[in-house]
Amino acid sequence: MASTVSLSIKLIRIGAGLLVIALASIGLTLWVTWQLEGGAAAVNEAGRMRMQTWRLNSSVAAQLPASDINALVAQFDQSLGLLRSGDPSRPLFVPWNDEVSRQFVMVEALWQNQRPLWLGEVPPDAARSLQAAGEFVDAIDGFVLVIEKQLSGYTAILNLFQFVMMALAIGSAVIMLYTGYLYVINPLAHLRRVLARVEAGEFGTRIDVDTQDEFGQVAAGFNRMASTLQSLYEGLEAKVQAKTQRIEAQRARLEALYEVSAFLAQSNTIEELSRGFSQRVRQVMKADAVAVRWSDEANQRYLMLASDCFPQEMQEEERSLLAGACACGNLQPDARTRVIPIHTHDAAPMRHCARAGYESLVSVPVRLQQRLIGEIDLFFRSDVQLNADETELLDALASHLASALEGLRAAALEREAAVGEERALLARELHDSIAQSLAFLKIQTGLLRSAVQKQQPDKVSSTLDELDAGLKESINDVRELLVHFRTRTNTDDIEAALQETLQKFQHQTGLPTRLQLEGQGLPLPADVQVQVLHVLQEALSNVRKHAGASHVSLDVHKAARWRFAVRDNGAGFDTAQQRSENHVGMKIMRERAERIGASVELVSSPGQGTTVTLTLPPYPVSGRGIGTLGLNLQELSETLPAP
Missing domain, CATH: 1.20.120 (Four Helix Bundle (Hemerythrin (Met), subunit A))
Structure with missing residues (x-):
């Protein structure tokens, strides 16, 4: 005892x-x-x-x-x-x-x-x-x-x-x-002998516990430790193998998630994205068929975006599926990824699935910011049980799909907004320059017709001269417009774009120009640089049209609030009685400046030249970037005659 x-x-x-x-x-x-x-x-x-x-x-x-x-x-x-x-x-x-x-x-x-x-x-x-x-x-x-x-x-x-x-x-x-x-x-001594045997690898060694004192408790603890070591040693290979399999499965899931994410990031169309996604999800989950369905705004009808290995006749029947008509497309606001036995449903579409040999359906809801926007259906010809890791993987894939589709939609809206804005910009440019010239040419054409009918050779000749001058002016306006849209910005420094703009102005007008920069400031964003260049180009255009100057300078002050000043030594004018053409140009410059929160100030007096100053806010941003219409401006400029 x-x-x-x-x-x-x-x-x-x-x-x-x-x-x-x-x-x-x-x-x-x-x-x-x-x-x-x-x-x-x-x-x-x-x-x-x-x-x-x-x-x-x-x-x-x-x-x-x-x-x-x-x-x-x-x-x-x-x-x-x-x-x-x-x-x-x-x-x-x-x-x-x-x-x-x-x-x-x-x-x-x-x-x-x-x-x-x-x-x-x-x-x-x-x-x-x-x-x-x-x-x-x-x-x-x-x-x-x-x-x-x-x-x-x-x-x-x-x-x-x-x-x-x-x-x-x-x-x-x-x-x-x-x-x-x-x-x-x-x-x-007995404990030391037994410990030496365990150290030698005899994990079956035990100590006889014949007392309940401290050494008895130590002996019992040693026996438990030896038993644990024996079980760990004996089951180590199996545990290592199971752990290796689990790690391999996790690696495969992460690899699949990375591959699908990379594919979604590279896809450019909804058709390409949904079709490639369905193929990859089917391969990852080893499903027999996959269907990706998208819901309307009211969640009343589900449209099949893409499928993989799905029977053709079932694709035609379920291309547009009413909500609640089948286990597919029957999502509740709080729906989660679930496994649906097909043989337990009596709905006609489910009977189609049963005739096709499918026994299990995995329904994965697609959410975007807690809103149901679609569903991923995986069909299996055997009973399926999802573990927590597989469920988490499917939810992650569905989330990536929702984000990718939303990204495509946002990109499309952005392109549409950019195209609309650029069209409006082109319309304003055409209206403020070429349209007015064409209206003037129309008037001159009417005068020319009247002079021909009245047989007034002198008036015909003067009208033809005015038509020729008007056409040259229109050609110059078109070329200037093309120059504006061909100007490139630099995200690090705007100096190169400013020099290019002055060089083009000097090439068009033959007037000497000077660029002076001083101070230090944070680089301007690319979209802000575009708006700044358009304002400066409009100011230079006004100099070319109206100033009659012999020299133009552009002073740039870099600081928390950037400042650009275009100065000429031209005729100048009385700002209280400025002409309508100048008024239109100032309106264009102020509209562009307002997009980035900037202000435009005009200082001029007769015989003293003109100074246009553009002052930026501390942290300028543009409401929208300038898109592209895909016009080949180089070819268009080359088709125009030289001024």
């Missing part, structure tokens, strides 16, 4: 027992020593009485005064009283027993008989006093001998206790050594 007492309790019990024995031995030794010390003092006091007896006899023989004899008798009385009651402070006490008590009674009785003799008015003669003194001394000697006999017994007991205590010390040391070996050293 296993002991339930802990090692600490065992050691406490052994130590407490030895301590009690030691304390008892020490106490008994102290008591014996106390008795010996008190008995020795009693022997000394009794011996003193013998001396006092002879002094009393000598005093009587010498016929000393009665007071001296009374003092000696009083000393006798005091000594007997001290022997009777003892004196703990010295210590002094008689080791009483029957023999000692009897001898002390004899001494007291003899003293009581002799005491009147010593205190009588007539002192005893020498013979009588000598006889009385001898009798009393003999009685005292007998009393001392009895005490010494008792003390010799105590001394023997003390010697015996000393030998016993020596034996107890030796026994205690032996007991402690044996206890230490039995309860500590031997279990530790």
Whole structure:
């Protein structure tokens, strides 16, 4: 039977027992020593009485005064009283027993008989006093001998206790050594031997647990550890294989997710995206067929965007599916990825699936910002159970599909907005330049017809000259418009685009130009640069048309608020009475500046030239980027005649 007492309790019990024995031995030794010390003092006091007896006899023989004899008798009385009651402070006490008590009674009785003799008015003669003194001394000697006999017994007991205590010390040391070996050293040695066997690979080694103390608990814990190590060692290969398979499955899922994401990012059309997505999802999930359905805004009808390995006749029947008519397209707002057994549904479309051999349907809802926008249906010809990892993978693929389709839609809307904005921009440019020139040419054509009918050769010639000048002006406007749209920006620095713009202006007009930049500022975004260049080009166009200048400069100040200033040394004008053409140009510049939150300021006076200043906000942004219509502006410019 296993002991339930802990090692600490065992050691406490052994130590407490030895301590009690030691304390008892020490106490008994102290008591014996106390008795010996008190008995020795009693022997000394009794011996003193013998001396006092002879002094009393000598005093009587010498016929000393009665007071001296009374003092000696009083000393006798005091000594007997001290022997009777003892004196703990010295210590002094008689080791009483029957023999000692009897001898002390004899001494007291003899003293009581002799005491009147010593205190009588007539002192005893020498013979009588000598006889009385001898009798009393003999009685005292007998009393001392009895005490010494008792003390010799105590001394023997003390010697015996000393030998016993020596034996107890030796026994205690032996007991402690044996206890230490039995309860500590031997279990530790056994544990060390078993541990060495486990280190050698013998995981089946166990320790017999026969106690419930600390070493028993350690042994039980060691057995559990050895059992765990044995099970881990024996099942390590299987666990490694299972872990490897799980990691491989996770790697395959991540690879599939990455591949599908990369494909979705590269797709340019909905047809290409949905068809490629369905093929890849079918391969990843090892499905027999896949259908990708898209919902209308009201979630009342589901349109099949693409499918893979889906029967052709079923594609025709389920190309447009009413919501709730089948397990497919029957999603609730809180729907989750689920497995639907096909044989449990009686709807006609589900019977078609059953006839095609499908047994399980996996429905994966497609959400965009918590809104159901479609469904992915995977068809299997066997029972299917999805684990948590597969469900998570399908949800992630559906989320990527929704994001990709939304990205295509947003890109289409952006392209549409860019095309619309560029068309509006072209319309404004044509209206503000070429349309006005054409209207002027129409008027001149009417005048020319009238002059021909009236046969006015001079007027015909002047009108033809004006028509020729108007056509040249229109050609210049078209070329300038093409130059505007062919200007490229630099996302790092606008300086190159500004230099290119001034070079083209100088080439068209022959006027010398100067570009001066100063300060430091953050680079302007590309769309902001486009708007800035259009404003500057419009300002240069006004210089070409109206200023009559001989020099143009462009000053750029880079700072938190960029500032562009176009200066000419032309004729200038009164800003309070500016012409309609200039008014239209300023309106165009201000409209473009407002798109990026900038402001345009015009300073001019007759004969003093003109300065147009464009000031940007601290962080300019453009509401919309400038798109492209796909026009071949290079070919269009080459078809126009030179100015």
